[in-house]
Amino acid sequence: MAFYEQNPRRVTGVFDANPASTVRYFFRRGDPAVLTRRAPSSNITRDGGWxxxxxxxxxxxxxxxxxxxxxxxxxxxxxxxxxxxGPPGYYLNHADNARYAESALHEGRLDMPVQFVGAEYDDIADIHVPSAHTAMRDTCRDLTESVVSAGHWLQLEKPDEVNQLIEDWLHTKNLVPTGQHVRVSD
Structure with missing residues (x-):
């Protein structure tokens, strides 16, 4: 994130140079080796970019x-x-996000049911960092957590499993009538 904040034009220029290669590079299945090695993104600033x-x-x-x-x-x-x-714009918006969070209703606490589906082999949004779960648990009154053995694009890598988790959760929380089938993504 620091590299995006410091070099937004460089990042987008590199990605824009060959969109087909960029898409092929980023849209990869999860690799269990991520659990025992440093994430490739951890060296971006040191290496002068992606x-x-x-x-x-x-x-x-x-x-x-x-x-x-x-x-x-x-x-x-x-x-x-x-x-x-547009896609990396989120990484340039920390100050605005913080201001928005400060003005959120109920101090940002969510009272409605929330489901988090994490990817076990995600080297970008690492679910193995305990502080990420602590923050979710502190702000969501009714949190259900699930993990899929997949990478960052878990909904593309394991769509049936992700859909089943979401559908089961919707039924468990009585958010969908019993017996109604829900297809969340393909």
């Missing part, structure tokens, strides 16, 4: 366990047209 400071993403094969040809084409086309300025 991909070891290179000017574009490396050319890697499409991971068909995550993206089919149609989804890959749609993502690539949209990012060629619109660029990568």
């Amino acid at each position: 991909f070891g400071g290179a000017d574009q993403a490396p050319d890697v094969p499409l991971d068909r366990a995550i993206l089919d040809d149609n989804t890959y084409a749609a993502l690539t086309s949209a990012l060629r047209t619109n660029g990568f300025h």
Whole structure:
């Protein structure tokens, strides 16, 4: 996040240099090795940017366990047209997010049922960091936590499992009538 904040134009320029390669690089299935090694993103600032400071993403094969040809084409086309300025914008918005959180109703506590579905092999949003769970538990009165053995794109990697977790949770919390089938994502 620090590299994004300090170098937003560099990040988007590198990603925009070859959107097809960028999409193929980022949309990968989870790797259990993430549990025993440093995340690749941990060296971005030290290396002078993504991909070891290179000017574009490396050319890697499409991971068909995550993206089919149609989804890959749609993502690539949209990012060629619109660029990568929007997607990393979240990392440039910490001050505004903090101000918003300070003015949130009930001091930011959520009283409604909340489900968190984490990815066991996510090297970006690491669910193995205890403080992440503490913050969720402190702010969600009725929190259900689930973990899927997948990477960052868990909804693409294991759609049936993610959908089943969400559907079961909706029924358990009586948010969907009994017997009604819910398909959350494909």
